[in-house]
Amino acid sequence: MDNTFAKLGCAKWLVEALNAMKITTPTEIQKNCIPEILKGKNCIGGAKTGSGKTIAFAAPMLTEWSKDPCGMFGIVLTPTRELAMQIAEQFSALGSSMNIRISICVGGEDIIKQSLDLQRRPHFIIATPGRLAHHILQGNEEFVSNLKRLKYLVLDEADMLLTNTFSSDLKRCFEKLPPKDVRRTLLFTATMTDQVKSLQDSAENKFFMYQTDKLDDVAVPSTLKITYLLLPEHVKEAYLYSILASEEYKDKSCIIFVNRTINAEILRRTLQKLEIRVTSLHSQMPQKERTNAIHRFKAQAARVLIATDVAARGLDIPTVQLVINYDLPSDPDTYIHRSGRTARAGKRGEALSFITPNDVDRVHAIEERINLKMEEFDKVHDTAVIRKVLQKVTVARAESLIDMDKDGFGEKRKIQELKRSSNKERGKSFRRK
Ligand SMILES: Nc1ncnc2c1ncn2[C@@H]1O[C@H](COP(=O)(O)OP(=O)(O)OP(=O)(O)O)[C@@H](O)[C@H]1O
Numbered sequence: 001m002d003n004t005f006a007k008l009g010c011a012k013w014l015v016e017a018l019n020a021m022k023i024t025t026p027t028e029i030q031k032n033c034i035p036e037i038l039k040g041k042n043c044i045g046g047a048k049t050g051s052g053k054t055i056a057f058a059a060p061m062l063t064e065w066s067k068d069p070c071g072m073f074g075i076v077l078t079p080t081r082e083l084a085m086q087i088a089e090q091f092s093a094l095g096s097s098m099n100i101r102i103s104i105c106v107g108g109e110d111i112i113k114q115s116l117d118l119q120r121r122p123h124f125i126i127a128t129p130g131r132l133a134h135h136i137l138q139g140n141e142e143f144v145s146n147l148k149r150l151k152y153l154v155l156d157e158a159d160m161l162l163t164n165t166f167s168s169d170l171k172r173c174f175e176k177l178p179p180k181d182v183r184r185t186l187l188f189t190a191t192m193t194d195q196v197k198s199l200q201d202s203a204e205n206k207f208f209m210y211q212t213d214k215l216d217d218v219a220v221p222s223t224l225k226i227t228y229l230l231l232p233e234h235v236k237e238a239y240l241y242s243i244l245a246s247e248e249y250k251d252k253s254c255i256i257f258v259n260r261t262i263n264a265e266i267l268r269r270t271l272q273k274l275e276i277r278v279t280s281l282h283s284q285m286p287q288k289e290r291t292n293a294i295h296r297f298k299a300q301a302a303r304v305l306i307a308t309d310v311a312a313r314g315l316d317i318p319t320v321q322l323v324i325n326y327d328l329p330s331d332p333d334t335y336i337h338r339s340g341r342t343a344r345a346g347k348r349g350e351a352l353s354f355i356t357p358n359d360v361d362r363v364h365a366i367e368e369r370i371n372l373k374m375e376e377f378d379k380v381h382d383t384a385v386i387r388k389v390l391q392k393v394t395v396a397r398a399e400s401l402i403d404m405d406k407d408g409f410g411e412k413r414k415i416q417e418l419k420r421s422s423n424k425e426r427g428k429s430f431r432r433k
Pocket residue numbers: 022023024025026027030047048049050051052053054055189190313314315316318340344345
């Protein structure tokens with residue numbers, strides 16, 4: 001198959017814009033999906049994290065749009081606000097020479113400003129379903145009637161968007177979009193589900209389907225090293241600090257995933273006290289702070305990002321070299337997306353999972369899903385080093401809990417409980433040593 005975007009049928013201006021970004025050779029998913037989408041087909045595309053799915057749907061849409069660049073042309077829906085902002089940035093950068101107009105329509109931002117922006121008839125709207133549904137319900141007639149002219153609908157992270165969480169908002173959006181046989185529908189994901197696949201054969205709506213993962217049964221990128229560290233719950237922070245401050249990792253850009261907002265907040269404050277350049281991203285932060293955190297991390301003003309699963313999907317930050325699953329996710333697909341924040345576009349990366357004795361079933365489920373065994377993390381410091389940092393980390397954590405209590409973070413009751421249990425656990429661990 002031909003090896004340039006021009007030969008796949010992309011517009012000349014777009015090929016130049018891609019080349020200016022050093023994107024010259026299409027990836028597998030791009031080679032296979034772009035020509036089919038340009039033929040006017042609906043498309044379901046499955047490929048590993050970091051394999052260029054965004055350009056696989058953006059390039060054909062932009063090519064078609066540029067033939068008559070007026071009015072609303074396409075909507076891209078994604079599950080998270082930060083991902084919507086990232087996709088909007090990519091569309092803006094690619095289409096800047098064509099004066100492209102993009103609207104970002106996500107929760108947490110000023111509704112009135114957004115509403116005015118949507119009335120300017122953007123060429124593309126990049127949205128989260130909840131906020132788009134809100135504008136549709138509240139929106140003026142002109143905006144809603146313009147939606148009827150859309151040519152393309154994209155569901156990025158389609159497996160996630162097709163879960164119950166989004167179903168009522170999606171339904172509200174779809175009611176105002178052109179019918180399935182008029183618009184083109186493009187679905188992309190790194191973790192194909194039966195629900196996504198099942199759309200392939202819906203009678204009125206035949207899809208071209210391409211799945212690169214079928215060529216190779218392992219569900220994570222080949223440049224990703226996956227490791228585990230078995231440890232008791234109460235020493236996780238000490239190990240984390242010790243790894244982040246170690247010679248090997250002290251300069252590396254790292255995302256640490258936790259399962260609960262409160263843990264993200266405790267860890268951020270604790271690591272900050274220990275002088276690690278850290279920021280955090282979770283759903284209880286105001287949107288301004290969320291956006292600011294991403295900017296600081298991208299600009300490397302912060303080296304470590306502590307995040308909940310709001311950062312698990314789609315975020316493309318090429319400098320990330322290490323992902324740590326501080327808490328193991330219960331869903332193996334979430335493991336795939338989290339780990340995929342590193343080792344993108346052929347770069348190397350490492351995903352380390354902290355595993356407590358309670359996590360054994362989860363590990364087996366993950367290994368079965370990705371078809372690969374995790375290797376034991378071999379850069380652990382000896383217990384004498386850990387014991388030394390344990391005291392320092394314990395103090396930093398205790399101070400963080402007191403600060404959170406004072407600042408009124410979350411539920412006071414939960415913090416009090418954590419303070420009590422943490423004192424008990426640590427008391428035990430000091431006595432044991
Ligand atoms: N043909 C290409 N050549 C080189 N780099 C590319 C190419 N296509 C995309 N990229 C770059 O690869 C990175 C990952 O692309 P993208 O974010 O689209 O991945 P993805 O498949 O959507 O991943 P995820 O499943 O995590 O959302 C981006 O930085 C993008 O600019």
